Amino acid sequence: xxxxxxxxxxxxxxxxxxxxxxxxxxxxxxxxxxxxxxxxxxxxxxxxxxxxxxxxxxxxxxxxxxxxxxxxxxxxxxxxxxxxxxxxxxxxxxxxxxxxxxxxxxxxxxxxxxxxxxxxxxxxxxxxxxxxxxxxxxxxxxxxxxxxxxxxxxxxxxxxxxxxxxxxxxxxxxxxxxxxxxxxxxxxxxxxxxxxx
Numbered sequence: 216x217x218x219x220x221x222x223x224x225x226x227x228x229x230x231x232x233x234x235x236x237x238x239x240x241x242x243x244x245x246x247x248x249x250x251x252x253x254x255x256x257x258x259x260x261x262x263x264x265x266x267x268x269x270x271x272x273x274x275x276x277x278x279x280x281x282x283x284x285x286x287x288x289x290x291x292x293x294x295x296x297x298x299x300x301x302x303x304x305x306x307x308x309x310x311x312x313x314x315x316x317x318x319x320x321x322x323x324x325x326x327x328x329x330x331x332x333x334x335x336x337x338x339x340x341x342x343x344x345x346x347x348x349x350x351x352x353x354x355x356x357x358x359x360x361x362x363x364x365x366x367x368x369x370x371x372x373x374x375x376x377x378x379x380x381x382x383x384x385x386x387x388x389x390x391x392x393x394x395x396x397x398x399x400x401x402x403x404x405x406x407x408x409x410x411x412x
Contacts, residue, residue, distance in 0.1 A: 225259070225260060228397045244270075261309065280386065287380075289380060292318075296327070296347050297387075301388055301391065303332060303409065306412055307391040312402075312408050345367075346364065346367045354381070
């Protein structure tokens with residue numbers, strides 16, 4: 216079912232990290248990811264399990280994740296839309312599938328999700344959703360953010376909050392790169408949410 220270099224339990228190119236080889240802090244993070252009732256959307260079978268192979272990276276990444284998720288003041292719907300835009304620009308099936316349902320729960324409509332999924336024009340969307348989608352498309356697809364888009368984004372977020380918001384997208388771009396390198400497979404029974412390459 217998986218490519219031959221994929222560990223069947225972890226779903227990526229490495230086995231799960233060995234819990235007994237982790238220090239107390241990394242072990243506690245492992246336990247949080249392993250807890251089915253924890254606050255991770257995908258648990259160990261995803262970027263958390265990959266990053267724990269470098270425990271200090273996992274711990275420091277978790278600090279940034281916690282800040283961006285809880286303390287930066289970014290509304291959940293805006294965050295989840297930005298994650299979908301990032302996943303789409305990187306064609307990250309795993310990241311998309313991990314966040315599509317969360318985006319729906321946060322109030323992002325199926326029509327907006329399909330605009331991102333199929334890279335449709337953003338005309339007619341509320342201004343903030345337009346800005347979020349265009350910002351991600353330009354950063355990651357065009358490798359150049361237009362002055363107009365930057366001005367619109369700054370008008371919505373302000374200087375500091377725009378930096379935090381862009382950092383959410385950059386953080387998930389980092390995650391998409393890790394998922395790509397380690398060939399993270401979708402969970403069994405999960406269908407791809409993005410069009411094939």
